[in-house]
Amino acid sequence: MGLLEVKNVNKRFGGLQALGDVNLSVAENTVHAIIGPNGAGKSTLLNVLVGKLIPDTGSVIFDGQSVLGRKPHEINQMGISRVFQTPEIFGDLTVLENVLIPCFARRDGSFKLHAFETVMHEREIVDMAEQMLTDVHMIEKRNLQASTLSRGDKRRLEMAMCLVQQPKLLLLDEPTAGMARADTNNTIDLLKEIKATRPITMAIIEHDMHVVFSLAERITVLAQGTPLVEDAPENIKGHPKVQEAYLGQSHE
Amino acid sequence: MFGLNKKDSVLFVLVLFLTMCAPFLLNPFPQGSELAQFNAGYPDLMQRFVIFGIFAIGFNILFGLTGYLSFGHAAFLGVGSYAGVWMMKLLTMNVIPAIMISVIVAGLFSVLVGYVSLRRSGIYFSILTLAFAQMSFSLAYSVLTPITNGETGLQLNLDDPRILGVSEVNGSIPPPNLFGLSLRDSAEMTFGNWVFTFNTGYYMCAVLMLIAFYISIRIFRSPFGMMLRAVKSNQQRLNYTGLNTKPYTLAAFVISGMYAGLAGGLMVAMDPLAGAERMQWTASGEVVLMTILGGAGTLIGPVLGASFIKYCENIFSKINDNILHQWFAFMPDGIEDVIVFLVHPFVGKGWHLTLGLMFMLVVIFLPGGLVEGGQRIGRLFRRRKPDAASDASQTKPAE
Numbered sequence: 001m002g003l004l005e006v007k008n009v010n011k012r013f014g015g016l017q018a019l020g021d022v023n024l025s026v027a028e029n030t031v032h033a034i035i036g037p038n039g040a041g042k043s044t045l046l047n048v049l050v051g052k053l054i055p056d057t058g059s060v061i062f063d064g065q066s067v068l069g070r071k072p073h074e075i076n077q078m079g080i081s082r083v084f085q086t087p088e089i090f091g092d093l094t095v096l097e098n099v100l101i102p103c104f105a106r107r108d109g110s111f112k113l114h115a116f117e118t119v120m121h122e123r124e125i126v127d128m129a130e131q132m133l134t135d136v137h138m139i140e141k142r143n144l145q146a147s148t149l150s151r152g153d154k155r156r157l158e159m160a161m162c163l164v165q166q167p168k169l170l171l172l173d174e175p176t177a178g179m180a181r182a183d184t185n186n187t188i189d190l191l192k193e194i195k196a197t198r199p200i201t202m203a204i205i206e207h208d209m210h211v212v213f214s215l216a217e218r219i220t221v222l223a224q225g226t227p228l229v230e231d232a233p234e235n236i237k238g239h240p241k242v243q244e245a246y247l248g249q250s251h252e
Numbered sequence: 253m254f255g256l257n258k259k260d261s262v263l264f265v266l267v268l269f270l271t272m273c274a275p276f277l278l279n280p281f282p283q284g285s286e287l288a289q290f291n292a293g294y295p296d297l298m299q300r301f302v303i304f305g306i307f308a309i310g311f312n313i314l315f316g317l318t319g320y321l322s323f324g325h326a327a328f329l330g331v332g333s334y335a336g337v338w339m340m341k342l343l344t345m346n347v348i349p350a351i352m353i354s355v356i357v358a359g360l361f362s363v364l365v366g367y368v369s370l371r372r373s374g375i376y377f378s379i380l381t382l383a384f385a386q387m388s389f390s391l392a393y394s395v396l397t398p399i400t401n402g403e404t405g406l407q408l409n410l411d412d413p414r415i416l417g418v419s420e421v422n423g424s425i426p427p428p429n430l431f432g433l434s435l436r437d438s439a440e441m442t443f444g445n446w447v448f449t450f451n452t453g454y455y456m457c458a459v460l461m462l463i464a465f466y467i468s469i470r471i472f473r474s475p476f477g478m479m480l481r482a483v484k485s486n487q488q489r490l491n492y493t494g495l496n497t498k499p500y501t502l503a504a505f506v507i508s509g510m511y512a513g514l515a516g517g518l519m520v521a522m523d524p525l526a527g528a529e530r531m532q533w534t535a536s537g538e539v540v541l542m543t544i545l546g547g548a549g550t551l552i553g554p555v556l557g558a559s560f561i562k563y564c565e566n567i568f569s570k571i572n573d574n575i576l577h578q579w580f581a582f583m584p585d586g587i588e589d590v591i592v593f594l595v596h597p598f599v600g601k602g603w604h605l606t607l608g609l610m611f612m613l614v615v616i617f618l619p620g621g622l623v624e625g626g627q628r629i630g631r632l633f634r635r636r637k638p639d640a641a642s643d644a645s646q647t648k649p650a651e
Contacts, residue, residue: 073494088486088492090481090486097478097481105493108475116474118473119478121255
């Protein structure tokens with residue numbers, strides 16, 4: 001039984017079968033990549049996992065509980081954090097405040113009327129956030145406004161915001177989309193570092209093969225909304241079905 | 253001080269000083285001089301400064317922090333006013349129950365309006381709040397006449413029960429009081445040609461404004477305030493960070509509604525009369541202007557904006573053609589008439605034209621409001637100083 005169990009999930013948009021009988025199991029403490037050509041249903045699947053879309057049939061069980069019908073903030077409180085394709089951060093707030101908010105969310109739940117305390121007096125929370133910023137090498141930037149960061153730093157900050165919550169599952173939606181090669185390598189290094197320093201389960205949606213094969217321990221290939229194969233990376237590369245999906249009809 | 257950091261303490265002490273010394277500061281010109289018309293140190297106007305200050309501080313908690321632009325906040329002020337007058341009719345002329353019930357009733361009403369309006373954001377939220385306010389206005393004006401006394405407005409009568417107090421004193425309605433201290437009492441201090449008025453009602457309002465201001469500073473610096481700024485910045489990220497934005501925005505809405513109720517309660521404490529026009533959209537628009545003009549999202553901005561608008565309203569609307577002719581009397585007759593003719597539309601009844609122009613100038617050139625203006629001037633001075641120092645060092649070798 002994996003940490004995340006997706007069973008027979010179907011999702012239809014009008015005449016388009018976006019997801020057809022998707023079965024997926026993400027085991028604890030692994031990096032699981034979901035790959036596939038454009039239009040394979042990767043983003044739809046991710047949106048189902050975070051509660052943005054409700055599938056027509058099937059079930060999604062996380063840590064023994066169904067996530068279907070729950071709101072994004074409830075799913076986060078269950079222990080799933082999400083990194084977006086373009087970094088989603090609080091641009092008007094400082095870097096430190098960006099990390100403080102998930103700390104408060106983890107400690108106080110989805111709502112607390114703490115209107116008469118002072119943020120900076122919450123020593124343990126501030127310490128936790130500063131420690132996290134030190135871990136991702138951003139501590140010297142903590143008083144900068146987040147919108148002024150470089151794209152690479154925004155991505156780093158977003159990861160820090162997710163990690164500080166100590167999620168059971170970290171979902172990454174094309175974390176290197178639109179990045180230059182150097183930034184991509186930085187992101188891979190950061191993810192490797194994260195993986196090495198703490199127990200974490202990651203599910204990565206990606207179409208950059210370089211990223212996938214540097215990180216993943218398990219790969220699921222989606223094509224036209226259906227999983228083709230699920231296997232270890234070394235078996236995926238030469239798999240005829242995968243080549244067919246990516247390159248069209250295979251040349252025999 | 254009181255759990256505030258150094259910068260906020262300085263700001264608070266500054267506001268404390270300004271409000272407590274307002275009777276002096278607002279009366280800089282001696283009586284009878286030509287400039288006396290620019291004095292603002294009379295009780296009625298000073299009360300309006302602080303009451304609208306409270307209104308704008310509360311509005312800023314919603315608009316400045318979360319970015320939700322409510323166009324119906326006057327409804328809460330109006331509801332608070334009616335509730336306050338009813339307390340003075342039924343219970344006592346002591347204003348404490350009136351003010352308390354104003355805050356409570358406005359708070360409850362804002363829970364209802366907020367719960368419905370906050371289902372949408374952006375322009376749709378603004379329209380929903382506007383619709384609610386206009387509905388409240390129409391109801392108060394017509395359907396609810398038994399409660400609101402319609403067009404005439406809700407007034408005190410000699411035969412009101414006032415079960416905890418007295419219905420009448422020597423054939424007239426007793427004045428509003430604070431535990432026996434009449435709020436209409438004023439002490440006057442004469443100093444040469446200057447007359448300073450210290451009004452009980454003003455000081456009661458000023459103390460309440462200071463408390464309201466203090467609470468707003470605490471909210472701005474609290475985790476709650478940080479979450480509200482996060483709502484404005486990126487609501488999607490906040491949801492995916494495990495926070496439910498709805499109760500946060502609703503809480504901000506209700507808090508600002510209660511501030512509006514407090515302002516409404518104080519208005520009737522100063523002058524026990526409540527009319528439906530207090531809820532009209534122009535009144536809601538005014539608090540938006542105050543907040544933006546002063547600087548939305550800043551602590552002191554709304555207070556400055558409220559005072560600025562109320563001051564201009566009083567001063568500009570008092571200026572008439574006679575006064576203009578006096579001012580420009582030194583000019584040749586023909587030119588004097590032309591100048592008076594040109595200035596005329598901007599003063600007296602036309603003062604809104606001046607307000608509109610000022611608002612446009614501020615929004616275009618100082619998007620951060622008067623506070624940004626102040627900061628720019630501050631920076632100018634700070635930049636001057638090192639320049640002067642470098643000038644001095646440059647002249648040395650020349651010697």
